[in-house]
Amino acid sequence: MNDYQNAKHASYKLMVIEAQNYPKEVATIPAFATGMARLETINKLTEELGIQQAKDLTGITEDKNAVANTVIDYLLDVSGAVHSYAVSQKDKTLQARVNYKVTTVDRMSIPFLLKAAAIVIEEANKLTPEQLTEQGITVAEMTEFKAGYTELNAKNSDKRTAEIDRSGYTQQIADLFAEAGDLKKNVLDRLATQFQRKAPEFYHKYKAASIVIYKRKSKTSKTNEAK
Numbered sequence: 563m564n565d566y567q568n569a570k571h572a573s574y575k576l577m578v579i580e581a582q583n584y585p586k587e588v589a590t591i592p593a594f595a596t597g598m599a600r601l602e603t604i605n606k607l608t609e610e611l612g613i614q615q616a617k618d619l620t621g622i623t624e625d626k627n628a629v630a631n632t633v634i635d636y637l638l639d640v641s642g643a644v645h646s647y648a649v650s651q652k653d654k655t656l657q658a659r660v661n662y663k664v665t666t667v668d669r670m671s672i673p674f675l676l677k678a679a680a681i682v683i684e685e686a687n688k689l690t691p692e693q694l695t696e697q698g699i700t701v702a703e704m705t706e707f708k709a710g711y712t713e714l715n716a717k718n719s720d721k722r723t724a725e726i727d728r729s730g731y732t733q734q735i736a737d738l739f740a741e742a743g744d745l746k747k748n749v750l751d752r753l754a755t756q757f758q759r760k761a762p763e764f765y766h767k768y769k770a771a772s773i774v775i776y777k778r779k780s781k782t783s784k785t786n787e788a789k
Contacts (some may be wrong), residue, residue: 563608563612563735565722565776565777566774566776567735567739569774569775569776569777570739570743571605571609571612571739572610572774572775573758573771573772573773573774573775574601574604574605574742574746575605576771577598577601577746577750577768577771577772578598578601578602578605579764579771580764580768581595581598581632581764582761583764583767584761584764584767587757587760587761587764588764590755590760590761591751591753591757591760593753594749594750594753594754595744597607597749597750598750600745600747601742601745601750604741604742605742607738608738608739608742610736611731611734611735612731613736614731620680623655626644628719629713629714629717629731630672630708630714632676632706632710633675633676633679633707633710633711633714633771634667634668634675636679636703636706636707636710637660637662637667637675637678637679637682637707638662638663638664638667639699639703640682640683640686640703640704640707641660641661641662641678641682641700643686643694643697643698643699644656644660644685644686644689644697645657645660645661646697647693647694647696649690659681659685660681660682660685662678662682671717672714675714675717676711676714676715676718679707679711679714680711683704683707683708683711686699686704686707687782737738746772749771752779754768754769
């Protein structure tokens with residue numbers, strides 16, 4: 563949640579608390595009590611989604627970068643070996659397909675790195691183990707290269723999934739705030755005017771709780787907004 567949403571959420575929670583402190587008074591208007599119960603539910607759902615939304619992607623990113631470094635190392639080594647083999651066979655087409663240099667690979671995004679690794683693995687698989695060994699690449703190293711490629715591909719998908727999840731949580735939270743705002747404006751506030759006669763003490767507490775206290779980061783003053 564952003565700062566303003568947090569401020570509104572704090573106000574909604576305080577409104578529910580004040581209503582719970584005056585159960586008899588609130589019960590005199592059943593529709594108001596029902597609205598408050600729904601607001602409490604919205605508050606709980608918002609908090610749960612906020613926790614999920616705030617989950618840090620740093621761990622996923624760090625793991626992915628570590629695997630990417632391993633894939634880069636093998637990509638350079640294996641592509642160099644296959645390129646050397648292609649030169650010995652005077653196969654210029656193969657030379658061009660696996661011509662990956664450090665300066666190029668280091669600037670690659672993960673999707674392009676995965677594509678390059680797939681190409682090199684495909685071409686290396688066309689060589690016999692003996693031909694690869696002749697160029698310095700063992701079967702074990704090829705196995706590690708393929709495993710690194712598979713892991714990086716999975717971790718890249720994990721991060722994308724996490725980003726999509728966070729985007730989904732953001733929309734769900736926005737929908738809940740929209741419902742809460744509509745509930746407050748069109749139901750609770752409209753019914754609350756009756757408490758000026760029936761329970762003036764609660765009415766004043768309700769009005770105070772409904773003030774959203776939001777401090778903008780770019781300013782030093784507080785903005786009080788009753789919405």
